[in-house]
Amino acid sequence: MSPKSTKIPFDKMQETLYRLFKKHSFSEDKAQLLARIYSESTLDGVNSHGINRVPLFIDYVEKGIIKVDAEAESIASFGNIERWDGRSGPGIINAIQCTDRALELAKEHGMGLVALRNNNHWMRGGTYSWRAADQGCISILFTNTQPNMPPWGGKHSRLGNNPFIVGIPRKEGHIVLDMAISQFAFGTINDYRLKGEKLPYPGGWDDQDELSKDPEEILGNERGLPIGYWKGSALSMVLDMLATLLSAGNSTYKIGQNDYEAGVSQVFLCVYPELFGDRGLQEKLLQEIIDYTHDVEPMQTGGRTYYPGERTLQTRKKNQEESIPVSTEVWEKVLQLTE
Template sequence: MRIPSGQMQEVLYQLFIKYQFSEEKALVLAKAHTDSTLSGVNSHGINRVPLFINYIEKGLIKVDAEAEKAETFGSIERWDGHFGSGVINATKCTNRAIELAKLHGMGLVALRNTNHWMRGGTYGWQAAEAGCISILFTNTQPNMPPWGGRDSRTGNNPFVVSIPRQQGHVVLDMALSQFAFGKINDYKLKGEKLPFPGGWDDNDDLSNDPEKILAKERGLPIGYWKGSAMSMILDMLATLLSAGDSTYRVSLREYEIGISQVFLCIYPEVFNDKSLQEKLLNEIIDYTHNVEPMQPGNSTFYPGERALQTRASNLKDGIPVSDEVWQTVLELLG
């Protein structure tokens, strides 16, 4: 089915109000989940809502809590999320990193004791809309084996980079697993196989079967050993900068809560060469756009380009949503 974005946002707003969020927070949450779905990332938008509500009902996500500044070191700050909503906390910390960047040229906020931020790209777009370059990342529960290992010990640790651009912002949003686990679940819901291997099955063989991969959550790191190493580095940075919990410590809990995140923003206006920046960006994009495709009719894209196209299409035609997921959301609303 297809749902108009306005209808989705209103339904989600009312749902979050029902679960005791303030009107302001309910609107932030509803907009974040709707925008992610509008951009084609159902796995971290509408599909994630039932699990989010489940965590609230279990008391794992504290509705009244939000991030607060704990320590200041000039243009660097440490914040504590107090186990509040990951979306609310990440939105607040991105805004603070933007403020610091506009004050100092660069600002970094490291956040501990927070929860899943849903689509990491949300905060890349947020920074770009405010005119800032951003580098953002988070650790997660263990869901990838370190290269050569059998059991999961590293996280898929989403990594986001955004660059503001007049003709359309550049936004890289990727997990360090070949497929984010929400995306693997998307394929499961549709009864489809992954287009490429995405993890290991019970026989320690690489598989493109989402059910077999999800059974033990042993994802395949991007670039094999390189992705494994990058996952460890991002976990180390998020843990050290925030003085928060590592993937190891998160693994000691029954549920994925209390993770650590980093929000780094740079304000490019300090260089006073905006026209040159636009020219250089467009040269890179044009150079990659103009390559001859391997398959006739194929195109190349810069990071974030397809999200903009998907968003425009879904605004016009409505957002494709799983019947099962939408019915579950409506039942939660009652």
């Protein structure tokens, strides 16, 4: 393991974060929930949106951008569709509340949608699809962000990397696609920076308008590369449009007018597949697709293919057994914040 890394047991991480959040005046329940979600994301190998984000989260709390006591509230209801306002509360807590409400609506109506405005960063978007899958629901979730990608052919960032998440419940292991619309999420780019490594593929443009694998260059100007080039550019714009329209909230343009990424718009759509009454068939169809994808000759000897979420489950199991690899620099910052 790199000397820049250390290993932390899950329970120790969760307890440390709980003390940190209590120190910053979160209620008992909120401190426990935040500590658990940040630790679970890191357990699953998503340090970029887990432990690595904690110092910035605390900075936003101290600046008053994140309102410790704010509670999300429903502001409009249209049958199985609702609009909520996050009131600048903690992004994770608001997102869990809206996920749970979408699940309730889905189990009542077959499908439920909650559009949330004025929220803060929800950290790992996959958190909410794993949660929905545990409740037996399909989920489609997305959020807009501050501008950090140029529209295809443009020089300056006007689009967000607007994460898009799909979750499908499955007995043998849930299927969860969790991706930014940039080639690499900016938290992931920072992960490479912390490890002193280059990206495996170009992730954005440098100051000379050339595609780069250098995390420092990409983080310096925040010009990420859209997935699929012009296709990712268009998809990012459409997701921003949907999140903004459905929530009547801020667009990436409006978010970009602030000094900090806050007041984002998000969508939580859940479907309850049990209403079809053919769960056995659903499992069979999913397995058919997975088996067909697995049964392919790898390009490299010893390689293999995975379904979305498969490697997350493997990482979770490994880190439960061996403790969680964490950047020493980040862990020391967290410990300093708890003092």
